[in-house]
Amino acid sequence: MxxxxxxxxxxxxxxxxxxxxxxxxxxxxxxxxxISKGVITYHFPSKDELIDFIVTELYTDGAEFLSQIMQEQTASGMLRSYIESNLAFIRTNPRHVAAVAEIILNMRTEDGKLRYVGLNDDPILVPLIEIIQWGQREGEFREFTDFGAKVLAMTIRGTIDGTASLMMSDPRFDFDLYTAELITLFERATCKMGEGNHKEDK
Amino acid sequence: MxxxxxxxxxxxxxxxxxxxxxxxxxxxxxxxxxISKGVITYHFPSKDELIDFIVTELYTDGAEFLSQIMQEQTASGMLRSYIESNLAFIRTNPRHVAAVAEIILNMRTEDGKLRYVGLNDDPILVPLIEIIQWGQREGEFREFTDFGAKVLAMTIRGTIDGTASLMMSDPRFDFDLYTAELITLFERATCKMGEGNHKEDK
Amino acid sequence: MxxxxxxxxxxxxxxxxxxxxxxxxxxxxxxxxxISKGVITYHFPSKDELIDFIVTELYTDGAEFLSQIMQEQTASGMLRSYIESNLAFIRTNPRHVAAVAEIILNMRTEDGKLRYVGLNDDPILVPLIEIIQWGQREGEFREFTDFGAKVLAMTIRGTIDGTASLMMSDPRFDFDLYTAELITLFERATCKMGEGNHKEDK
Amino acid sequence: MxxxxxxxxxxxxxxxxxxxxxxxxxxxxxxxxxISKGVITYHFPSKDELIDFIVTELYTDGAEFLSQIMQEQTASGMLRSYIESNLAFIRTNPRHVAAVAEIILNMRTEDGKLRYVGLNDDPILVPLIEIIQWGQREGEFREFTDFGAKVLAMTIRGTIDGTASLMMSDPRFDFDLYTAELITLFERATCKMGEGNHKEDK
DNA sequence: AATGAATGAGTATTCATTCAT
DNA sequence: TATGAATGAATACTCATTCAT
Known part of the structure; x- marks a missing residue:
């Protein structure tokens, strides 16, 4: 606008x-x-508000982009969809994503505390944990303790969050292949033994 | 000293x-x-040298601590040992580890480039990749493309590297349980289907 | 401006x-x-650039001021004109001249070397040496070895360069008289014996 | 000692x-x-006293060295002797002389004023002025106003004072030749017309 | 005598912010 | 809207000096 x-x-x-x-x-x-410095402070009364704008803008875009995830019938389908759509979103604007990651990791309030909730904080992990627990209830996934589900969720989230900077540091980065590998990896990490995953990764 | x-x-x-x-x-x-500011510049001619000291000191400690990893007979034993010993080292001094992670992610040279090699750089991943490829050759692990092995290695390394800050942000963090969960997670991610890993994680 | x-x-x-x-x-x-310190670094990104500005500004003014020297028909006229116009320029802004002299004598690069070429460096002496050698060729001046001409040039230049601080340390300094005395002094130092200089210094 | x-x-x-x-x-x-910094402050309670020591030491050496100047019968002999002995002294320890020149030009008291009297101050010029006035009274030298004598004295002193740094900046500096040229130069500047100085400086 | 440690004032420079135009 | 000027706090670093050993 x-x-x-x-x-x-x-x-x-x-x-x-x-x-x-x-x-x-x-x-x-x-x-x-x-432009001149003044233009920035004219449009953003303070630097904090510029930063906030960058973060919020990404979250708004992300919320819209990711709103169509939850339409799979199975937990493993949902997990796959979660990973795919998150990575797809990152692919649309990796610079913005990577910049916001930098911001979240570094932006602090006056008293030195991180301003934005950490990437591993519960609210962010909730959807993933729910997928995992659903898969377990349905017998699709192996057994997970509550803590085990959380550890897996953190691992998945952490891996996804690292993608943007990965992608930008390697000009030959093959996004599709990377996505497929991650899906395989986490399907293996969740599936029951003896029941192979028959999906052909796209 | x-x-x-x-x-x-x-x-x-x-x-x-x-x-x-x-x-x-x-x-x-x-x-x-x-102490007074002058004491610091007396002992460390520049701030960069203080930072370097902090990083080097951790690497020295780490090299010593981790020197006893590679004594397992199987690839899965080796992977387990890799994860266990890395986490054990982090446990000995999580603050130092977390601080160095902050440094590595943020310290830059005058021209804006990251000063320390990234955590996902090849040299750091090599040992892990070798373990994975060995397990695959021996038939212990599932099939991995070269890229697949690298993606897994990055995921493992990323998860390990995130441990220190995780540990420090949660006072009730159960280190042993976390270690066990991660080992399970990555054993599942590597093992062949149908051949369950029967080990009971300690 | x-x-x-x-x-x-x-x-x-x-x-x-x-x-x-x-x-x-x-x-x-x-x-x-x-004003506040910030204003200075706003207008001059570094102190070095402020110093450079002060030096360059004087040289620009000086070049303009001194551009009309060389219109005399005789070598002794030229020498007189050289001294007169140099001193006249110093008179226009002795503080600036004296400050630049301070700068040239003291400003150093990071490795400790003088930043600006010394006042006695060849390029600065060349015009004077040429005047002396011309006067000698024409038979107006006495004999000079190459080195003798250079020594005289250094003496003249050194005396001129000392004028600004001299002038400023003595509130009753008589500029015209000083100029006349110097011209007499250096005419005597250059002229042939037995052929008196009959000019009445202004 | x-x-x-x-x-x-x-x-x-x-x-x-x-x-x-x-x-x-x-x-x-x-x-x-x-040595360590402490040694210096042990021997010299303050930096100022170290500087003072360096200056005083040179003046002591200089006073001793120069005490034998005034044994010439004529003013022009005296002037020649003055120049020769001053330059000879500089030759004995040009680094010390040049360093003291640096000190005198730069050392300041707390309130910003030059700590040591300037090189062109009256007390230093008095012996030279006396020689000139004596030469004039005796009819050896040309006419000098009081101010003219002072200007000449300043020129001579300034030239002598510049010698040390000159000498050190040029490794092939020919001291004897330089001395001879200066003597010629200032003899010419002082002598009466028509009464040539017939000496051929070596 | 000599040393290493420590101090605190002073240096140039960076920077978010304010303001007049 | 946009700009350039100005501000003052904060930064890393230098240095003469003090002091305990």
């Missing part, structure tokens, strides 16, 4: 990727946007 | 944990060490 | 004169300019 | 020559002397 705000956001993402969050000063962002 | 240097290192680790790498200024570190 | 840059330059000159180059900190300059 | 003090002085001179006065910190001096 607001063209200037978006272009500032793009420049900020570019700057964060290039210099890291801590070095992404308003001056550097303005330089990359080809 | 050198008491002051170690106490400065401890204070630096504490500061990085509390405020994050970017906010861990010499002033803040000195305050936590209960 | 740029008012603030010029006022910063003026304050810097004043500070260098008052405290010396080494003590002329950005803080002191800002204090004398009645 | 005191070996350590002298070696510290030598190191200080070396440091001042290499880095300039402003950068000649106690640390740098200690490094060049191969």
């Amino acid at each position: 607001n063209k200037t705000k978006r272009s500032i956001m793009e420049a900020a993402i570019e700057t964060i990727m290039e210099l890291g969050f801590a070095q992404a000063s308003i001056g550097q962002i303005a330089k990359r946007a080809g | 050198n008491k002051t240097k170690r106490s400065i290192m401890e204070a630096a680790i504490e500061t990085i944990m509390e405020l994050g790498f970017a906010q861990a200024s010499i002033g803040q570190i000195a305050k936590r060490a209960g | 740029n008012k603030t840059k010029r006022s910063i330059m003026e304050a810097a000159i004043e500070t260098i004169m008052e405290l010396g180059f080494a003590q002329a900190s950005i803080g002191q300059i800002a204090k004398r300019a009645g | 005191n070996k350590t003090k002298r070696s510290i002085m030598e190191a200080a001179i070396e440091t001042i020559m290499e880095l300039g006065f402003a950068q000649a910190s106690i640390g740098q001096i200690a490094k060049r002397a191969g």
